[in-house]
Amino acid sequence: MSRYLSNSVSSRSFVGCVVLVLLVSSFVGCTTKAKFSENAVYILKQERDLNVEISPQQRRDIAEVLAGMFGTPDKPNVPKLGGIDIANVLDATQLHVASGPVSSDERGRARGLYREHCAHCHGVTGDGAGPTAAFLNPYPRDYRMGVFKFKSTPKAGKPTHEDLRDILANGIPGTAMPSFKVLPNNEIEALISYVRYLSIRGEVERELAYLTADLVEGERLLDVTGSREDRSEQAASIRETAARVVQKWVDAESQATPIEAPDPERDLVASIKHGRELFYGPIANCVKCHGDSALGDGQKTDYDDWTKELEPINEEALEQFLGLGNFVLPPRNIHPRNLRQGVYRGGRRPIDLYRRIHNGIDGTPMPATLVIGDDAAAGTKGLTKDDIWSLVDYVRNLPYESISLPPVIEQGYQRERL
Amino acid sequence: MLLVCATFPLIWVGGLVTTYDAGMAVPDWPSTYGYNLFAYPWQTWLFGPWDLLIEHGHRLLGALVGFIAITFVWSVWRNDQRFGVRVAALAALGLVIIQGGLGGARVLFDERQLAMVHGCVGPAFFAYCIALAVFTSGKWKPVEDDLASANLPRLQRISLLTVVFAYLQLVIGAQLRHISVMATPGFFRGAALFHLVMAAVVTIHVFQLLFLAKQQNASVAALRFPTTLLAALVLIQLALGGATWVVKYGWPEFLAQHTFAAPYTIQAKSLFQSLIVTSHVATGSLILATSVMAFARSVRLNRVPTVALGSSALMMELAT
Structure with missing residues (x-):
């Protein structure tokens, strides 16, 4: 056909095309076998905090101990930890279903669910740095800290099985976290198990890095060349850490915050009014972050706990962390929710809002409430459960409340300005 | 034309296979769960799991295209003595075989990168079939009178560049779609930005082509159809590209805070999501094929003067 091509198709155009083809071809063939990557950020953080250097051998020891306990992305392992009934948390069969490459059989039984549905954002290791992560806001969750935002347990507690199920089934509105409602129940169960697995593995890795940073120079986390007694002592210490x-x-399953329903006969108008007083008042002080008009513009300079590990306000440290590789995502500020939209990431049911106010949101500046009894003396700092329900009523009413209330009322609740 | 008509649904179903990650729903090849491809129980296929339905269906459609390609070669061999046409027909069959082999290798090695290559060769074959259809078409005859005034060389150059850019765009899209879970965020970001830049480049070229085709005289009306179709497809594709991002990753940051976007929750693997994403893939193939059609027609127009002037215009001039 080339003899029919016009001479006007200049050689410059062809050279341009060839360069482009080569550029695109350079992308091809970048496949790598799925493997867990080390938590380089946390290791660097330990090195910086304790002014030590974790040697390559010590890093390999951490990786080997983790591989021995937890296996690989293709063959995950449930560690045996003595007295703990780990099967309540990690189910080996479900881990098998969720792990490995994507496939399914003649009866439709799937495998590789994590890689099919989650790994592109959350990463194979669960580090929240999958290929698509840089474009997403907020960044996908890094499970390895063992911190989850939307749950029914108190601050610093782990999420329950139901909490994780809720997130998987309903997704998180306004983010890239989808709803997996269309997946069959057994597949959601497998994913829950795998998320817990990655989270536990990641947290154990952090603990091991912490232990390693504490070792004297040349000492090893698990020295296979050492005496039998030393080895078994080191192994016992590692198992204890993991346990x-x-x-x-395991404890989280019984830690869900008990919630008493509000009085259905309560005066809703009065409750909303009381909630508004609390919102702008000094104890709840929601206005500080959510802003005078509850548009989420009170403060916009804070960071979540994952980002704080990068020490974003310390330029020298940040540069060092970002220099680890492009799997370390640039810091972004965490913005308080705009409560005027009626969109709440952890769920919009009253019970969800109650939990957010009562327990706070882990890993974020949203604090838990200091809850006091109904019979607490006047002036006691804290909120009663009824106060929290009033706040819930007020927050739920916010999307319908005019931003500019009549001046008389507005003046009454306006927070003090410095 | 039959080959073209059979290949497009094949691309659609192939796109669905990737959308649903169903490439490994049948772990063996060329057999299906030990059965000969054509002997697999149809009840299990049609009423079994969705992934099996689309993967086995994709294989059957592929086989159908293979049979059509064999028939095409046989037909050309019987009816057309031209060496070039025979080679072109054989090449089409060769491409089908290679594509089938790539699909098989993807399954046997369980390798996503092979799936990516398989996904890139499919549209190339589709575009090749379009080119064959244009070059072997007997119906369309250019009128030579107005060719002197036509700006064909430029049109031909732009249409060739459009073909190249459309294909590159498709390859980058395939990279995004088949990206390894071990790829870094930087790699995906680079590929996604490259995809956006190429979208702009393709759009500019397509509208330039449309503008040039509109400037031609009525004699080259044959170019107006593919260029107009191309422009329409590019507009649809831009909308589908944006929609694909939204249904896969949510609203982009600069829109996410608006009231219409804030409550949006992505529905993973929903029918709507699958249709949008797969439509984006299929429209990419259509754009490539249509740009090839425009290029092929411009090539055919460009070769007319030597033939036409000798046979009619020049002869008439000499006769008078």
Whole structure:
């Protein structure tokens, strides 16, 4: 056909095309076998905090201990931790279903669910740095800290099985976290198990890095060349560390905050009014972050706990962390929710809002409430459960409330300005 | 034309296979769960799991295209003595075989990068079929009178560049779609930005082509159809590209805070999501094929003067 081509198709155009083809071809063939990556950020953080250097051998020891306990992305393992009934948290069969490459059989039984549905954002290791992560806001969750935002347990507690199920089933509005409602129940269960697995593995890794940073120079986390007694002592210490992490997950199932329903006969108008007083008042002080008009513009300079590990306000440290590689995502400020939109990421049911106010949101500047009894003496700092329900009523009413209330009322609740 | 008509649904179903991550729903190849491809129980296929339905369906459609390609070669061999046409027909069959082999290798090695290559060769074959259809078409005859005034060389150059850019765009899109879970965020960001830049480049070229085609005289009306169709497809594709991002990753940051976007929750693997994403893939193939059609027609127009002037215009001039 080339003899029919016009001479006017200049050689310059062809050279341009060839360069482009080569550029695109350079993308091709970048496949890599799925493997867990180390938590380089946390290791660097330990090195900076304790002014030590974790040697390559010590890093390899951490990786080997983790591989021995937790296996690989294709063959995950449930560690045996003595007295703890880990099967309540990690189910080996479900882990098998969620792990490995994507496939399904003649009866439609799927495998590789995590890689099919989650890994592109959350990463194979669960570090929140999957290929698509840089474009998403907020960044996908890094499970390895063991911190989850939307849950029914108190601050610093692990999420329950139901909490994780809620997030998977309903997704998170306004973010890239989808709803997996269309997945069958057993597949959601497998994903829950795998998320817990990655979280526990990640937290154990952090603990091991912490222990390693504490070792004297040349000492090893698990020295296979050492005496039998030393080895078994080191192994016992590692198992104990892992057991502490797992125990928190076991305990979480019974830690959901008990919630008493509000009085259905309560005066809703009065409750909303009281909630408004609390919103702008000094104890709840929601206005500080959510802003005078509850548009989420009170403060916009804070960071979540994942970002704080990068020490974003310390330029020298930040540069060092970002220099680890492009899997370390640039810091972004965390913005308080705009309560005027009626969109709440952890769920819009009253019970969800109650939990957010009561327990706070882990990993974020949203604090938990200091809850006091109904019979607490006047002036006691804290909120009663009825106060929290009033706040819930007020927050739920906010999308319908005029931003500019009549001046008389506005003046009454306006917070003090410095 | 039959080959073209059979290939487009094949591309659609192939796109669905990737959208649903169903490439490994049948772990063996060329057999299906030990059965000969054509002997697999149809009840299990049609009423079994969705992933099996689309993967086995994709294989059957692929086989159908293969049979059509064989028939095409046989037909050309019987009816057309031209060496070039025979080679072109054989090449089409060769491409089908290679594409089938790539699909098989993707399954046997369980390799996503092979799936990506398979996904890039499919549209190339579709575009090749379009080119064959244009070049072997007997119906369309250019009128030579107005060719002197036509700006064909430029049109031909732009249409060739459009083909190249459309294909590159498709390859980058395939990279995004088949990206390894071990790829870094930087890699995806680079590929996504490259995809956006190429979208702009393709759009500019397509509208330039449309503008040039509109400037031609009525004699080259044959170019107006593919260029107009191309412009329409590009507009649809831009909308589908934006929609694909939204249904996969949510509203982009600069829109996410608006009231219409804030409550949006992505529905993973929903029918709507699958249709949008797969439509984006299929429209990419259509754009490539249509740009090839425009290029092929411009090539055919460009070769007319030597033939036409000798046979009619010049002869008439000499006769008078």
